[in-house]
Amino acid sequence: xxxxxxNPSQLAGYTAHPTTESAxxxxxAPELIGLVTHEDVDRARDxxxxxxxxxxxxxxxxxxxxxxxxxVGPGILVFLGxxxxxxxxxxxxxxxRYGVGFFIPFVVLTFIMGFIVQEMTVRLGAVTHRGHxxxxxxxxxxxxxxxxxxxxxxxxxxxxxxxxxxxxxxxGFFGVRPAIAVGGALVIVVAAIxxxxxxxxxxxxxxxxxxxxLFIPAAILARPDxxxxxxxxxxxxxxxxxxxxxxxxxxxxxxGATVTPWMLFFQQxxxxxxxxxxxxINAGRFDTLLGxxxxxxxxxxxxxxxxxxxxHGINAADxxxxxxxxALEPLIGHTGAALFALGIFEAGIVxxxxxxxxxxxxxxxxxxxxxxxxxxxxxxxxxYLTLFxxxxxxxxxxxxxxxxxxxxxxxxxxxxxLAMPPALTFLLLLVNDPEVxxxxxxxxxxxxAGVTVTILLIIAGLGFGLATVFPKWLGx
Amino acid sequence: xxxxxxxxxxxxxxxxxxxxxxxVPSDVKPEQLTLSDPRAVLSMLEADQVVAAKRRTxxxxxxxxxxxxALLWALRVYVVAMxxxxxxxxxxxxxxxx
Numbered sequence: 001x002x003x004x005x006x007n008p009s010q011l012a013g014y015t016a017h018p019t020t021e022s023a024x025x026x027x028x029a030p031e032l033i034g035l036v037t038h039e040d041v042d043r044a045r046d047x048x049x050x051x052x053x054x055x056x057x058x059x060x061x062x063x064x065x066x067x068x069x070x071x072v073g074p075g076i077l078v079f080l081g082x083x084x085x086x087x088x089x090x091x092x093x094x095x096x097r098y099g100v101g102f103f104i105p106f107v108v109l110t111f112i113m114g115f116i117v118q119e120m121t122v123r124l125g126a127v128t129h130r131g132h133x134x135x136x137x138x139x140x141x142x143x144x145x146x147x148x149x150x151x152x153x154x155x156x157x158x159x160x161x162x163x164x165x166x167x168x169x170x171x172g173f174f175g176v177r178p179a180i181a182v183g184g185a186l187v188i189v190v191a192a193i194x195x196x197x198x199x200x201x202x203x204x205x206x207x208x209x210x211x212x213x214l215f216i217p218a219a220i221l222a223r224p225d226x227x228x229x230x231x232x233x234x235x236x237x238x239x240x241x242x243x244x245x246x247x248x249x250x251x252x253x254x255x256g257a258t259v260t261p262w263m264l265f266f267q268q269x270x271x272x273x274x275x276x277x278x279x280x281i282n283a284g285r286f287d288t289l290l291g292x293x294x295x296x297x298x299x300x301x302x303x304x305x306x307x308x309x310x311x312h313g314i315n316a317a318d319x320x321x322x323x324x325x326x327a328l329e330p331l332i333g334h335t336g337a338a339l340f341a342l343g344i345f346e347a348g349i350v351x352x353x354x355x356x357x358x359x360x361x362x363x364x365x366x367x368x369x370x371x372x373x374x375x376x377x378x379x380x381x382x383x384y385l386t387l388f389x390x391x392x393x394x395x396x397x398x399x400x401x402x403x404x405x406x407x408x409x410x411x412x413x414x415x416x417x418l419a420m421p422p423a424l425t426f427l428l429l430l431v432n433d434p435e436v437x438x439x440x441x442x443x444x445x446x447x448x449a450g451v452t453v454t455i456l457l458i459i460a461g462l463g464f465g466l467a468t469v470f471p472k473w474l475g476x
Numbered sequence: 477x478x479x480x481x482x483x484x485x486x487x488x489x490x491x492x493x494x495x496x497x498x499x500v501p502s503d504v505k506p507e508q509l510t511l512s513d514p515r516a517v518l519s520m521l522e523a524d525q526v527v528a529a530k531r532r533t534x535x536x537x538x539x540x541x542x543x544x545x546a547l548l549w550a551l552r553v554y555v556v557a558m559x560x561x562x563x564x565x566x567x568x569x570x571x572x573x574x
Contacts, residue, residue, distance in 0.1 A: 024515055026523035028532070035528035036514035044509045044520035051520070128535070129525045138535040147552060277522055368531070411566050418558040422551040429544065436535055458554070465558050468565045 020278055042374035043275040046199055071283035073202045074270035077354060078263050079291030080209035084351030085166020085344055086412050087257030088302045092324050094250060095303035096316035098240040100228040104300055105236050110258035111296040115288055116449040120431045121264050122284035125271030127440045132268040134365035136426050151419040156262050156359045158412045160394035163352040165405050168398055170345025172322040182395045185349055189391050192353050198273045198373040209350045214343040215301035221336035224304040245467050252464050256413030261423040262358045269361035273372050305340055308332060352391055360387035418461045424454040
């Protein structure tokens with residue numbers, strides 16, 4: 001009954017097109033009946049729950065909440081996953097070096113950019129039921145597909161390394177030895193994927209991700225000046241002073257903390273794995289908006305938590321996770337510092353799960369092997385091996401003595417920004433392609449927003465490049 | 477093959493049961509959604525959502541215009557050039573710090 005992973009003689013050669021036709025009513029139904037897989041069964045069960053919640057939503061007072069509860073997930077996960085260890089450290093660097101000011105509204109702007117981009121992946125996934133890597137290979141061919149995959153895999157692996165650095169640093173504050181911290185994190189990654197069910201994996205990861213909110217009590221313990229926060233939100237002032245090259249680097253790292261290529265690949269694949277359909281697009285938008293909102297609040301909390309370092313003139317230029325927490329301890333107390341360290345640990349764990357899953361989805365899509373968390377291990381072992389193998393390799397690097405970890409941390413967010421324009425171009429080409437999207441192609445304003453984000457990222461990247469090559473231009 | 481079509485039509489008839497919105501077959505219970513009842517499984521999924529259907533169909537290659545190709549190449553050069561700059565600058569920063 002199970003369809004084999006590859007059966008090219010029977011399963012190749014047709015051109016796909018967007019459709020909402022039921023599988024059982026389609027012309028292909030007679031063939032498909034003999035090829036239903038475990039993955040289809042799990043997805044059908046999820047759809048049954050959604051369909052019945054939709055009925056309840058019309059007839060019961062709080063029925064709509066159940067529908068939303070079932071459909072949210074990929075958007076919240078992608079944004080809280082992107083509030084990862086290097087991102088939270090970037091926000092902390094913003095707060096500790098420049099205090100309350102420009103970076104507070106700037107972070108909100110980056111999350112608006114993130115929402116604009118991620119909403120397109122929801123539509124792409126729900127309409128085509130295919131992952132981002134698969135669509136790029138289908139529409140643009142192997143040549144451009146491998147370039148795109150190269151950017152993704154390279155960036156993902158570097159980012160994954162920084163997540164384990166965050167795990168190590170976060171637990172290091174509590175005296176946990178690096179090998180135990182990193183090994184424990186790997187156990188959590190494996191525990192999340194061994195469920196063999198997308199729904200369970202998503203709920204486990206969401207329940208971990210919500211602890212990103214630990215930065216809120218840490219920020220409150222730092223007793224922020226709310227008047228200054230309100231002033232900064234309205235005026236974007238004070239603008240950071242000091243070295244312009246350093247500011248440019250932080251701006252780039254802050255953008256890279258919010259919009260990165262793995263997010264595009266992850267959310268689209270998660271939307272597909274969740275089984276979302278075009279009628280779920282509005283719920284997907286809400287999910288993405290909620291994720292962006294939560295993540296921006298938690299990011300601002302990380303900035304506010306480290307502002308006392310700025311007020312006390314403590315140089316945090318080279319701080320990593322545990323050092324931030326240790327420096328904060330005398331200023332916001334042991335509880336606040338411990339919450340901050342736990343937040344960095346949590347950020348690393350959730351992102352490690354999400355990013356390794358993103359790599360595995362893309363690998364499976366390109367290799368045309370099973371690539372779903374609804375698949376049992378025996379049916380999709382290359383998918384799970386990629387997921388676990390990338391996490392293990394990144395974890396192992398973190399434990400190598402004298403490995404240049406600071407090199408990786410400094411580089412990762414900047415690389416994410418630099419790799420975004422090509423990724424966004426593929427996204428915009430796909431989402432404007434009527435053969436792929438049908439009636440769900442981008443509207444005029446979505447294109448204006450998408451192109452504006454792409455141009456802003458290119459300008460930011462070029463600014464960084466010019467400032468590096470010609471440092472005197474910026475007084476660097 | 478014909479008998480399959482007949483079965484599917486019967487199943488489609490169930491979709492239109494009173495009080496049940498389109499897409500929710502009135503005669504399908506969650507415990508029916510197993511490998512032993514593939515029609516029930518297919519009734520919950522869209523035609524291009526079934527794993528086997530996705531393997532069978534692919535979106536064909538898009539004809540890229542000269543402008544699109546030029547844009548993609550320009551962005552590729554941009555990424556490679558910027559990566560070189562990043563690595564050199566970060567290496568210098570780390571080296572200087574030591």
